[in-house]
Amino acid sequence: MADDLSDITDDELVRRAASGDQSAWAALADRHLASVVSFAWYRLGDRVEAEDIAQETLLRFAKKALTWEPDGAKVRTWLYRVAGNLVIDRQRARKPHSPLEDIEDTSIIDIQPHLDGKLDARRVVHKALIALPARQQVVLILVYYQGYTVKEAAEMLAVSEHAAESLLARARKSMRTALEPNREDLIGAGS
């Protein structure tokens, strides 16, 4: 059923969902859920927390859908902003030294449990990623990992395209610097 709705705009799906169309809601959720989980995971490194945030974000959107105005913000922008705020709340609630310690026990080990070298590379990259300033981190995630254009990322961050390009360049530079000590291992692991 959701396939039939794949060509329908987000706004139209929201309108249908708000009028009680369950399949429209499912299609809308399927369209955005993975992105929200991914976004939260890249920022937190914890699969359970990422899924909690995605669930809370979609729950809030289900309520918002009843008063959604098609001419306002895009659905994905709204979702990313809410998810971003929830991520910040989680980061504030965390203890100072806890974030990366649990990665091995949660998400990364779920993906590649047998590749020890790869596992270390992932931890190193993720550690460098979450050490970036928040806006650089978000632009890098949106553009590199989620495939948005710089212009789309700029819209989501409510900054100019030029500012987003600058943030992305600084993010890549910071990542290069942070990953440099592990360069050989990373290149070997990535090849």
Place this chain on the structure above:
Amino acid sequence: MTMQNHQMNDDQLDAALDALKSPVPSDTLVRRVHVMAPPPQKVFMTPRRSAAAALIMALGAATMLHMANSNSIAPTATPASPAPIAAVADPAGEIPVSDLALGDEATISREPFSMAGMPLE
């Protein structure tokens, strides 16, 4: 020592970034989110409201009809004017007139009220 002089190039950085792949949503999460569909909007016209609306419309129509029919007929009686308060509340005239005052400009509340009678914030 020469390692520090070699910055990662774009391809190498991309390869390193590629090492990090996010998980896909679990089936449990997908199921949970699917059942979060917005609650159906409340239907304004319940059967009771429909009946009430019909009654109001009927009364309105009857009133309009009555007014239309009575336009050509002169009123036969003037509306009764309310009795003086003093006559009702103080037939013996024992209470000073000032105490019978219901209110004046100084005591009338200036607070705006809503249709429901509650002060507007």
